[in-house]
Amino acid sequence: GWGPDGSFLIVARHHSNTDNDLYRLDLENGEATLLTPHEGEARFRSPNVTPDGGRLFLATDRDGDFVRLARLDLATLDLQYLTPDDHDVEEVELSRNGRLLAATRNVGGYSDLLFFNGRGGRMPDPELPRGIVGGLAFSPDGGHLAFTLVGPTRNPDVWTMRLPDGEARRLTRSSTAGIPPKSFREPRVVRYPSFDGLEVPAVFYEPEDPEAPVVVNVHGGPESQSRPSFAPVTQYLLGRGHGVLLPNVRGSTGYGKGYTHLDDVRLRMDSVKDLAHAAYWLGERGHEKIAVMGGSYGGFMVLAALTEYPDLWSAGVDIVGIANLVTFLENTGSYRRKLREPEYGSLEEDGDFLRSISPIHKADRITAPLMVVHGKNDPRVPVGEAEQIVEKVRENGGNVGYLLYEDEGHGLAKLANRLDAYPKIAAFLDEHLGARVG
Known part of the structure; x- marks a missing residue:
């Protein structure tokens, strides 16, 4: 000011x-x-x-x-x-x-x-x-x-x-592109128990079919929060018969400083356990088919979930995600490395640990179909992260699709690319989750 x-x-x-x-x-x-x-x-x-x-x-x-x-x-x-x-x-x-x-x-x-x-x-x-x-x-x-x-x-x-x-x-009335606003679904703010009794907050868009498949969509950051905002992709998936759960696993913001630090450095994989317990919680409610999806750090969480708990997931979607925490820290911008090391750990002091939890070294455990989406010009999570995991899964005979956008950076910013990517992602989820569209 x-x-x-x-x-x-x-x-x-x-x-x-x-x-x-x-x-x-x-x-x-x-x-x-x-x-x-x-x-x-x-x-x-x-x-x-x-x-x-x-x-x-x-x-x-x-x-x-x-x-x-x-x-x-x-x-x-x-x-x-x-x-x-x-x-x-x-x-x-x-x-x-x-x-x-x-x-x-x-x-x-x-x-x-x-x-x-x-x-x-x-x-x-x-x-x-x-x-x-x-x-x-x-x-x-x-x-x-x-x-x-x-x-x-x-x-x-x-x-x-x-x-x-x-x-x-x-003052303004933003367009809904001809979609009736009454067709949009409201979520419930819920909490589910994790491995240590921690109650994990989440935003749950429940499908009409109580046994419908659910997409667990993990936010990036990890110092961020999934909130009940307007989410076109979420509404799109709901319209195709999927439920959507947005968990705020430990490490998220919005629930106090202590909660935000529950995943720091050597506690990293406790947040992945929170994802597994989201799947357990959904399974107890009759949702048998569950996919995990996320972007940026959320993409790391997708790959970690697929490698640590391969039997829980029917599919995974990794968007501009981190496959190898060591190469990510080596290749991201120097200013970002300094900001990220207090959260992730440093290469000098925590290199062995970062290697041990990086999904790239456990890619042979991925059994669920995987879709990887990345922008070629990504300065935050370089495209090499996508190329590594796609190559490893293919070497292991896994089912992996790869969407590379030559004119994108960290995420999908251009409308033409979004209109290309998200229908393909939805079709991928439809195929492997078996949602009943409409």
Whole structure:
């Protein structure tokens, strides 16, 4: 955030995905002053300078398990917390005149929108449709708040809210490409038990057929969270007769700092056990055919699940995934290697362990049909990761399909490629799961 007179800027320096600092950068002499001294890991985000230039409103987990709304005195560096240590505050926005403060809070994947006065006092909560709120922006006079709202059955739109009475109005109506919105399915937020009794949160889009096959779709990161957002591919699979479970295995964000660190380095494979127990939980509910699918780090999880628990899965889909943690760290960008090593481990200290858990060295265990999708120009997970696993599975006589897109990077960004890839992925899942389309 900018200082009110434009003389300084608040900047961030990241040490890992879960640890950063904020500095006050003097724009006249270039001097940077540390504002957030701390021990261990802490996140400091969404800084907003007050009109008098003396304080910051921000979100941080420095002194607790969750990211809380706080006020930082720029002279003393004292922090005062404005929300309890029970849910992550994600976005903070202060009006230009400093009279109103808005913040979003992640409660089980859905957003709460909170309002405070300029002194930090809580104001009445507004009424909004259930969903995920982001992109907070006050009008210049502070009389309106604009934001985006997305939910499992509504694609993203811009909304505005008149203040202070909180009347919300939808400004845009994003196209659903002719698909009736009433055809979109709502999920349930569930929890299932893992090997050690941990209750793993998940978003479950249940199929109409109680015995239908289910696709377990694993998010990347791993410091990320599957949330009840609008997911076109999920709705597409539901329409073809598949259920979809999106687990937030240990290591995910949104459930506290402690939960996020439950998969660090030598604990990596405990999160794969969480995937296996998702399959057990689904099996107990009558779903016999189960596939595992994921992208980026989620692709690693797919391959790890297929090699560690080959008998549980009827198919796997690996999208821009990691097959070999050693070659991934060797070949990814140097800046990303530094950010990823606190989570994955370093080549110098943990190389043998990383080799021992890399799916590439256990590819002979893959018995389920596998589809691999990758972009040739991927700077994050180089295409060699896909080529390695495809070659190994083919050498072992396994069933593997490979979709390589010459003009893609980390993921499928271009519409033409998405329209090519996802029908092929769906057809692959139909074939090996036996879903009854329609």
